[in-house]
Amino acid sequence: MWCTSCALAVEGVVAHRPGVESISVHYPTATLWIKGAAPAITLDILAPQIKRLGYRLTALEPSSDAHARLEQESRYLSLRLLVGSVFGMWTMLASILIYAGALPNPTVEWVVAWVSGAFAVPVITFAGWPFYRAGLRTLRAKRPGMDVLVTLGVWSAVVVSLGLLWRGSAQVYFDTAVMLIVLLLGGRLVETLCRHRGLKALDILPEPREEILAWQDKQWLATPLADVAPGARVMLGAGELIALDGVLESAAWVDTASLTGESVPRHFPKGEPVYAGCRLLGSEDAPMTVTHAMGQRRLDRLRNQMRHYQAQKGELHKLADRFAAWLSPVALLLGVAALPVGLLLGLGVEEAAVRALSVLVVACPCAVGLAVPLASLAGSGRMLSQGIALRDPAALETLAKVTSIAVDKTGTLTRGEPTLVSWECREGISESLLKARLHQVVTSSQHPLAQALKRWADGSEASVPSAQVINEVPGQGVQLELAGQGRFWLGSRRFLTSQGVALGEISPDTPHQAASEVLLADEQGWLGSFYLEDMPYADAASCIAQLRADYWVIMLSGDRPSAVDAMASQLGMANDVCFAERSPEAKARLVQGLPAPTLFVGDGVNDTLSLAAADVGVAPFNASDAAREGAAAYLLKPGLASLVEGLSSARATRRVMVQNLTLSAVYNTLALGLVIVMAIPPLVAVLAMVASSLSVTLNAARLAWRE
Template structure:
């Protein structure tokens, strides 16, 4: 199977999964090494999702080229893992952390108890204190060796990459505490710091476990996308066999039963009605003629099995591409993340230099060896930039995951931060504010025809067609007769009309004016049609000729008026449309928008010019090919659920639910997420800067430094977790 995330052109992009990372320092180390390779234009490693995004020459960013280089650093690069594998990986990481945390907690508890007895002066003599100090060291051995091993391995890898980060500082802090403690015991002192090493490891492991749970929660947001079953009925060896999706290649023939989710993208071998709501957002079924492409995630309707010729295998489907677009967004970095990375990049080396220099400087200032060593240990511990590395990516992951649950998927890495600063919003009318579900606004019938009789005939005739307009008429007429009529379809022209035979009543025709005219019908001009020039006209006729005319108009989404009202409290909101003035004014009145905020009969170029005149940053929501220019002109372009492929490709975000409620909630989440990002970044930067300055000018016990450092990391993680668990 060909991986669609792999590079295919002269200058392309690729997404891979990077295994073996322990923290954000690992991500920065890989970035630093790969970024300087020939042919690599840009690279971004997203630690929370273990995703590596790279852009450059096809050969330079190929998996076969990168994997050996990254393997030498101690990491493993693979094709982008499926969502199910990512869940399994995070569950394995959680078990891995839980085991080490359990060992660290059990043995560390006794180390801490021994240290407390010594600190509290609760032991009868210095000799007993010295013995208990040795016991404290003995209990710390499993914690320092087994529980702390992941930190040492990650520190070694980042050193090998010449990008020393947090884990190098943690390793130096732990082993400095051990060396200082052993030295003090050798001199006969019981004032040891094994508890500092134990606390540093255990608390950081606890923070990592909380962080992993947050990452798991953020990844689960991708599960809201439709997921067809894992097996399908495929034609193999001259018979239909149940086959795993992964084994079905393009060109294969598969068959689907009515009501079943389409599992693979393909071409229909016969005409069919398809419910595309789960993927395209159209609220009524669509008729697909033979040879029309259909997509995985849509649902097959009708009463017969349908065969499909597969065009895209598992991993290449439109559904998979949507998931990959979300992963693509997560793997890249916005301005706040880049700022945090730059801060962490210089903070770690500076902290390392300060920690190493603290011992000789302390001795030069007249401190004794023990006090100078303890001061250097405190500098190493307090300088760990854990919080800086986690400040933005965890908040970004939690925020984007929550937005996906709310029904808005982001494609552009900068879209989340830009959405939080939006000032103006422009909305297309047709397909964005309206739902594509027509409703009857007016009708006329043959003179002398009773309404109940007309509804009865209409209901019986419309039952024979699955066209959206026919189904709307059937719903309108259904109150008259809810029985299932016996009909025989004589002729059907998809999208035009249908001829049926009703037993005992003769022939009936239902369809457009063009269809009935082609059948030899004479259709009079209707006053109702003139009153609703923008409505869709459906005509009904029998053997005697014209029977009735029905006029249907597209209706706005149920939440359109309330969503616009909510948006208008925070943003400039306008409507842009190429439709007639009368249609736009009627919609504006229905939605409660001022007429001066609605612009009709605008060409694509005019829409784009209007957008550029609005207060920036701007957001545009549009679904058609004619909206692609405006989607590009806006700071953030959003494609609604039923958008065309061209609009979806040009948009920075996709709505996954009908209506605008997802956009309203997504904008609110974007503002909260950016606020959390800034809070985290500010808190972590202030902590590391002040803590380093404070520990240099005054003595801080190493245990206090550990608690302060871990408290900073946990505060950042839990602050981001508010987004993931927020209801």
């Protein structure tokens, strides 16, 4: 599809078919959503009707095919924009020389006017071809849009210019035709690039390998995932992403962070369901019975829901569609009617044609087209300097109207890595000796908690003897033997108790309920306790306080309640607006239940569904690739300070947008009224159009000057 008019044309053709209840054609994702009786909405029934308009309807395409299609569209537009810019530059230069009276005599002006028209030919024929094709398609659907108006404006300028040249006049309007084509091509190219970027959110959801070991013919055989049916037995590889949903046949430790956001691995007993996208921990493989095949996995449902959320039309989009549905036909009617009305009023053919051209030039949406994009560009540039980058220009308007904000905890309000907050040790053990023993034990471990302890103990000068792992339980702890030092245990209280380690000198209660507790013991018993927390950013509390002054703010997390309650206390938030142990689907439902428009800030793969469900999704500084690609904006600085500043700039930008739209509306109303009741030369119409464009440009520039 070429523009939103194309989407409206397809909707218009299909909406009135018997059996169709509702239809929505979403231009940015080139997706048709339809609801109705099954026989009326099959692909075989709809495709031939839409083909008659010049469009191709297919089954929902894979992301790779969508990327290829949009890359081809980008090249298509870039080539035409290049041709339009290169040849149009000389057309504009020739016209300026004529308008400015810089040429020595009328004969030279007439020759330069012909040169102006010659340079305009590639722009009008090649660069402008997509507008003519789209205009013809929307006319077939009886839904004429801006492309029809642009086509008439371009060719009217050409016809009037040729007529004037034939009569010996040099006051031609090839520059008007060139300007319309080049400006609109540039806008369409930017729009296409934004659509291309938006698809990447679907690509980075965790995708396991394409084959799995399945039990067939009394042996384990490598089998394509597509061939594995529910009920089959498969073998999960240690340390690999789980490929299918199923039920474990033996207990195992699983990292579920990609789907739940939990900061620590979970122990899954035998018979517990696990989902594709999680990761099996430990050093041993685990058998599983498949419950959901490819296409039916929870991961597939998440991806489909993301596409559904992305393809929905917001209120601003619907309002714009309604506006375009009547604006273009009204302007088109005025432009077409100008010539016969002029002839009926007794005007000559040339004068009536010039009057009609003036109406079409005035009616062309140059000022309206510049009003919002220029303000958006200036506002987004200011927000970029404040540390918030917009990936979707349309999100700027929604940011200005946000009423509710949902914030993920881990990695958004916090730094995303554990930090030692307190420790205690056995009587008679010095801090330096404790650090030395701890450094020796954790050196070879890659567990996040072990790495945090290693950072704390790194000041120790102790040598690191060779270590032999005797027993390891993933997610719980490890028993190892250090050469010349004896045996040591490091892990949770549950792990040390199961190993028979004496914990007589340690308090039975954890002093930090929200912290992760790690115990160290040697052959004599308990040696030390360490309490680690994911600490909030220094400005988290102040930023949340500022946001709560203007918005309804809640905190969402997949983490345990104790950690969420502790974070709420540090931020000064009430417990009833902080939600713990929420799955990705539950987070998305909560976001959708907030007063709209909504904003969600999240950093993980598990947050991608909520980012898509919110009216605006924002990825923080240290966000994962999936969150960054799925968000409409992302922060360039740690913490939320840039978000607070960016929301203020978004509100100021929207005010300028409204002012610009008002200015352009006043211009169109006055100009159309004047050109209908009195003769206005096309040159004056062009100058009026330039003046209106200049007014919205200068107004938008105030955003860049704003302190």
